[in-house]
Amino acid sequence: MNAPTESFVAAAARTAPPELIDALRHRFGERCSTARAVREQHGRDESPIDAPPPDAVVFCESTEDVAAVVALAQRHAVPVIPFGVGSSLEGHLLAVQGGISIDVSRMSRVLRVDADDLTATVQAGVTRKQLNEAIRHEGLFFPIDPGADASIGGMSATRASGTNAVRYGTMRENVLALTVVVPDAAEGSRVITTGTHARKSSAGYDLTRLFIGSEGTLGVMTEITLKLYPLPESVSAAICHFPSIDAAVRTTIQTIQLGVPIARCELLDANTVRAVNAHDRLGLRETPMLLMEFHGSVAGVKEQAETVQQIAVEYGGEGFEWATTPEARTRLWTARHHAYFSALQTKPGCRSVTTDTCVPISKLAECIEATVAEADASGLPYFLVGHVGDGNFHIGYLIDPAKPEERELAESLNRKLVARALQLEGTCTGEHGIGLHKMGFLIDEAGAGAVALMRGIKRALDPANIMNPGKIFAL
Amino acid sequence: MNAPTESFVAAAARTAPPELIDALRHRFGERCSTARAVREQHGRDESPIDAPPPDAVVFCESTEDVAAVVALAQRHAVPVIPFGVGSSLEGHLLAVQGGISIDVSRMSRVLRVDADDLTATVQAGVTRKQLNEAIRHEGLFFPIDPGADASIGGMSATRASGTNAVRYGTMRENVLALTVVVPDAAEGSRVITTGTHARKSSAGYDLTRLFIGSEGTLGVMTEITLKLYPLPESVSAAICHFPSIDAAVRTTIQTIQLGVPIARCELLDANTVRAVNAHDRLGLRETPMLLMEFHGSVAGVKEQAETVQQIAVEYGGEGFEWATTPEARTRLWTARHHAYFSALQTKPGCRSVTTDTCVPISKLAECIEATVAEADASGLPYFLVGHVGDGNFHIGYLIDPAKPEERELAESLNRKLVARALQLEGTCTGEHGIGLHKMGFLIDEAGAGAVALMRGIKRALDPANIMNPGKIFAL
Numbered sequence: 001m002n003a004p005t006e007s008f009v010a011a012a013a014r015t016a017p018p019e020l021i022d023a024l025r026h027r028f029g030e031r032c033s034t035a036r037a038v039r040e041q042h043g044r045d046e047s048p049i050d051a052p053p054p055d056a057v058v059f060c061e062s063t064e065d066v067a068a069v070v071a072l073a074q075r076h077a078v079p080v081i082p083f084g085v086g087s088s089l090e091g092h093l094l095a096v097q098g099g100i101s102i103d104v105s106r107m108s109r110v111l112r113v114d115a116d117d118l119t120a121t122v123q124a125g126v127t128r129k130q131l132n133e134a135i136r137h138e139g140l141f142f143p144i145d146p147g148a149d150a151s152i153g154g155m156s157a158t159r160a161s162g163t164n165a166v167r168y169g170t171m172r173e174n175v176l177a178l179t180v181v182v183p184d185a186a187e188g189s190r191v192i193t194t195g196t197h198a199r200k201s202s203a204g205y206d207l208t209r210l211f212i213g214s215e216g217t218l219g220v221m222t223e224i225t226l227k228l229y230p231l232p233e234s235v236s237a238a239i240c241h242f243p244s245i246d247a248a249v250r251t252t253i254q255t256i257q258l259g260v261p262i263a264r265c266e267l268l269d270a271n272t273v274r275a276v277n278a279h280d281r282l283g284l285r286e287t288p289m290l291l292m293e294f295h296g297s298v299a300g301v302k303e304q305a306e307t308v309q310q311i312a313v314e315y316g317g318e319g320f321e322w323a324t325t326p327e328a329r330t331r332l333w334t335a336r337h338h339a340y341f342s343a344l345q346t347k348p349g350c351r352s353v354t355t356d357t358c359v360p361i362s363k364l365a366e367c368i369e370a371t372v373a374e375a376d377a378s379g380l381p382y383f384l385v386g387h388v389g390d391g392n393f394h395i396g397y398l399i400d401p402a403k404p405e406e407r408e409l410a411e412s413l414n415r416k417l418v419a420r421a422l423q424l425e426g427t428c429t430g431e432h433g434i435g436l437h438k439m440g441f442l443i444d445e446a447g448a449g450a451v452a453l454m455r456g457i458k459r460a461l462d463p464a465n466i467m468n469p470g471k472i473f474a475l
Numbered sequence: 476m477n478a479p480t481e482s483f484v485a486a487a488a489r490t491a492p493p494e495l496i497d498a499l500r501h502r503f504g505e506r507c508s509t510a511r512a513v514r515e516q517h518g519r520d521e522s523p524i525d526a527p528p529p530d531a532v533v534f535c536e537s538t539e540d541v542a543a544v545v546a547l548a549q550r551h552a553v554p555v556i557p558f559g560v561g562s563s564l565e566g567h568l569l570a571v572q573g574g575i576s577i578d579v580s581r582m583s584r585v586l587r588v589d590a591d592d593l594t595a596t597v598q599a600g601v602t603r604k605q606l607n608e609a610i611r612h613e614g615l616f617f618p619i620d621p622g623a624d625a626s627i628g629g630m631s632a633t634r635a636s637g638t639n640a641v642r643y644g645t646m647r648e649n650v651l652a653l654t655v656v657v658p659d660a661a662e663g664s665r666v667i668t669t670g671t672h673a674r675k676s677s678a679g680y681d682l683t684r685l686f687i688g689s690e691g692t693l694g695v696m697t698e699i700t701l702k703l704y705p706l707p708e709s710v711s712a713a714i715c716h717f718p719s720i721d722a723a724v725r726t727t728i729q730t731i732q733l734g735v736p737i738a739r740c741e742l743l744d745a746n747t748v749r750a751v752n753a754h755d756r757l758g759l760r761e762t763p764m765l766l767m768e769f770h771g772s773v774a775g776v777k778e779q780a781e782t783v784q785q786i787a788v789e790y791g792g793e794g795f796e797w798a799t800t801p802e803a804r805t806r807l808w809t810a811r812h813h814a815y816f817s818a819l820q821t822k823p824g825c826r827s828v829t830t831d832t833c834v835p836i837s838k839l840a841e842c843i844e845a846t847v848a849e850a851d852a853s854g855l856p857y858f859l860v861g862h863v864g865d866g867n868f869h870i871g872y873l874i875d876p877a878k879p880e881e882r883e884l885a886e887s888l889n890r891k892l893v894a895r896a897l898q899l900e901g902t903c904t905g906e907h908g909i910g911l912h913k914m915g916f917l918i919d920e921a922g923a924g925a926v927a928l929m930r931g932i933k934r935a936l937d938p939a940n941i942m943n944p945g946k947i948f949a950l
Contacts, residue, residue, distance in 0.1 A: 114835065114837065116728075116732060116835075116836070116837035117835040117836055117837045117838075118731075118732070118836075119835070158677055159675075159676075159677040159681070160677070161675055165675060169648070170675050172675070172681065172684070173644070173648055182924075182928065190924050191924070192922060192924040192925045192928060193921070193922060193925065194921070194925055196897075196900055196901055196902045196920065197834075197835045197900035197901065198833040198834055198835060198865075198866055198867075198896075198900070198901040198902045198905065199833070199835075199836070199865050199866055200634075200636055200640060200645050200647070200833060200865055200867065200902075200905050200906065201634075201833060201902035201904065201905060202633055202634040202635070202688055202831075202902075202904045202905065202906050202907060202908045202909070203902050203903055203904050203909060203913075203916075203917055203920055203921060204688070204909055204917050204921055204925075204926070204929050204947055204948075205685060205688065205689055205929045205932060205947075206634070206647065206681075206684045206685060206687065206688050207921075207925055207928060207929065209647070209681045209684035209685070210680060210681060210684070210685055210932075212681065213677055213679070213680065213681055214680055218680075229734065230732075230733065230734035232734075253591075256593075257591060257593070257705075258705065259704065259705035259707075296775075297775070297778055299774050299775070299778060300771075300772070300774070300775050300778070303772055303774060303775070356677075358673040358674070358675060358676060359672075359673055360589065360591075360592040360594070360672045360673060360674075361591070361592055361593075361674070362589065362591035362592045363592075390673075390674050390675055391673055391674055392673075392674075392675065421673075422671075425671055425672035425673070426671055426672065426673040427671045427673045427675075427676035427677075427678050428678055429676065429677045429678050430673065430675050430676060430677065431675065431677050432677060433677045434677070434678060434679055438678075441678075442678055442679050445671065445678055446668075446669070446678060446679055446682075447667060447668060449657075449665050449666070449667040450667045450668065450669055450679075450682055451679070453657065453667060453680075453682060453936060454679050454680045454682065456935040456936055457680060457685075457932055457935060457936075459935065460931040460932055460934065460935035461928060461931060461932075472679055472680075473679075
């Protein structure tokens with residue numbers, strides 16, 4: 001591992017004292033680990049940042065377990081950091097101030113499926129694929145797909161979205177209710193519930209939405225009630241090749257502006273297509289490509305697909321390939337789902353500095369064009385993928401972690417991109433969260449006044465600052 | 476007017492001192508009124524509760540105006556109460572602790588329409604009808620329709636929804652960004668912005684959603700950026716009569732469970748149909764009725780309508796009447812939009828105690844059946860309308876305000892209904908908000924722990940408790 005990135009590591013870490021470790025061992029036995037390998041596995045994520053690992057890891061199996069860890073940590077004023085599967089991209093899991101990692105991966109029970117109400121309640125460690133396996137026989141699915149087989153808890157904490165958000169929304173729109181463990185000065189911790197199983201409510205402050213996207217800084221979500229959707233009668237996926245990224249983006253913009261209820265609309269640049277071809281021998285033409293999916297009735301899907309095909313052809317799209325069987329669709333989607341790891345393999349030993357801007361759809365072509373020009377001029381290898389139907393795209397700059405100048409170059413390119421996205425009235429992060437990596441951008445985007453409100457909420461709910469401290473804003 | 480309802484009026488009102496009134500007059504001239512008629516008009520709403528009027532009304536024309544009022548009020552620790560069109564049903568506008576009414580009705584400019592991004596930014600006093608007039612020529616519409624021609628600010632403050640929510644969501648899902656005036660200990664007030672024009676973001680706490688539904692208790696929303704939708708290629712409305720409320724509700728449940736993307740699905744009971752017939756001479760059959768609307772392509776609408784018609788016929792639905800022209804649709808929708816005022820006219824001088832429970836769709840038939848049985852047994856006249864596609868329905872108990880026993884009977888029936896809805900995992904308020912009327916229910920629903928968190932947020936953001944105090948929770 002590299003030296004800790006100084007700027008993110010607090011001057012005064014709040015290392016867990018021996019009495020806390022003893023108390024955790026007494027309560028959890030073997031489920032509390034201080035083994036170096038376990039701690040290191042819990043102290044890193046997919047971000048290019050290194051930090052010291054947590055002081056201990058507790059494998060929780062219930063809300064009561066989580067409440068016990070938070071209560072003990074609160075009494076010792078030691079940080080806690082929730083951990084799902086470790087697929088965060090923004091340093092959310094790093095123990096920058098020391099503390100206890102709360103691993104919820106064993107909280108993997110689908111507690112209820114209410115098929116008649118199109119809802120399910122899961123423990124936080126359930127992954128999206130596991131949930132979909134559990135509900136498929138009911139004719140239902142959960143659409144949010146950030147690529148990684150992330151935990152529902154982690155997806156909730158980062159307000160994740162991914163490929164289906166253009167039609168089904170993000171975690172913001174798809175969580176109905178939560179069980180959350182929050183710190184409490186008197187009791188150590190408290191278990192609260194937010195929301196109900198009703199589809200809508202005007203009952204008080206929207207605590208559900210406050211926790212969604214709070215990145216573990218306000219509480220630990222332990223149970224999550226989600227909206228489900230009937231499996232569409234018909235699903236059709238298609239790829240289409242374009243002469244330029246711009247042509248693919250303009251096809252997307254017109255599709256959205258016409259109100260076509262497209263379910264997925266993903267851009268892959270030629271670099272990405274080359275990488276997945278090398279990784280999976282897919283034999284795709286190595287040009288910019290849109291990967292689309294349509295959901296609905298047989299007639300509705302046909303109608304949507306025809307409309308989009310007409311638009312694409314106007315912009316020079318060709319080589320349409322359709323897939324209506326699950327197997328054929330899986331082959332097409334392999335290209336998208338393997339993009340990140342395929343790209344990493346094009347430069348052995350590299351890490352990716354991954355951008356996450358999202359802009360209004362009318363500004364997307366302008367934003368991507370200028371960004372690609374800068375990336376090409378930089379000489380750094382990169383790949384570009386995008387949830388372009390939402391105006392959200394990612395450039396992954398592939399850097400050699402041993403060369404600080406490459407990281408700095410990638411970061412400077414990201415700074416330019418974020419400045420552009422904000423100037424176009426967009427956001428620095430469409431779906432990955434602020435974490436450690438984007439704290440400066442948050443102030444640029446939201447303004448000091450709004451960030452002061454966020455800090456005020458954090459201080460009110462977590463006065464000892466034990467919940468994943470040092471993330472979103474320095475405090 | 477009746478005597479103030481003691482329980483809602485604070486023991487120690489914080490009446491605006493003469494120096495504050497003078498300062499407001501100095502800043503706003505004629506736009507600051509202390510005339511009794513003006514104050515009384517701003518001190519009541521559609522709720523059956525009376526309270527003293529505010530001490531003054533300021534007609535604001537800009538965010539800066541609102542910031543000036545809040546700053547002056549903050550310095551004197553006097554409450555402020557935002558006022559849109561006065562269509563609240565839960566006592567939100569009542570000056571239970573005295574203070575200044577901030578009337579935003581002159582903030583009625585549509586500031587921007589970004590047709591290519593399907594967004595618009597409006598001042599808080601713009602009403603939903605005004606917005607729809609302004610965007611129709613662009614081929615766009617804003618779907619949220621709570622019945623009343625409410626202000627967008629008021630709709631945001633109460634997390635309103637109404638007839639189109641089953642397809643398009645509520646204000647929660649349809650606001651992208653806000654400009655908000657918040658109190659500030661040092662400066663008196665501050666103007667912050669939340670959100671961006673991007674469709675999604677993971678940048679920090681979701682302050683937008685925190686203000687949506689905060690009922691004026693955290694800040695005054697002055698500018699609101701909304702999602703718009705392309706006017707559907709095809710719109711078709713239909714009414715269908717049913718032998719019982721239960722048959723209509725079961726038709727709705729099956730429609731939702733099949734995933735039919737119905738745009739509106741409204742229930743009117745026979746009492747309501749009788750009232751609108753009397754009011755508008757509509758000549759409708761006086762049985763329970765569903766009023767439905769389908770949006771989409773020509774083929775899609777036809778497909779949806781056929782599916783629902785098949786379901787309805789299975790449950791004994793008959794007398795289908797279709798309307799595809801705007802004029803014919805308006806006639807059908809008159810029945811729904813005039814329901815409230817038509818019902819009031821069936822008992823001259825009455826007020827309505829209006830319930831607002833929302834339950835999971837699978838529990839809706841059970842909830843409505845028991846509630847109607849109680850209403851019938853009570854002897855109080857009532858009407859029932861429902862956004863049944865969401866599981867949300869309203870009973871309006873028509874009470875003589877001079878007879879406290881009628882109000883108490885209506886309130887006791889509502890208490891039974893809320894207890895039932897909560898037991899069925901629903902909410903005490905689907906769309907009207909807590910206001911004064913449902914504070915006890917909020918604790919039953921959310922639990923003391925969650926309400927304590929809400930109070931903590933309120934104290935952190937508004938330590939002097941000047942923002943619409945005494946609403947949502949006693950503080």
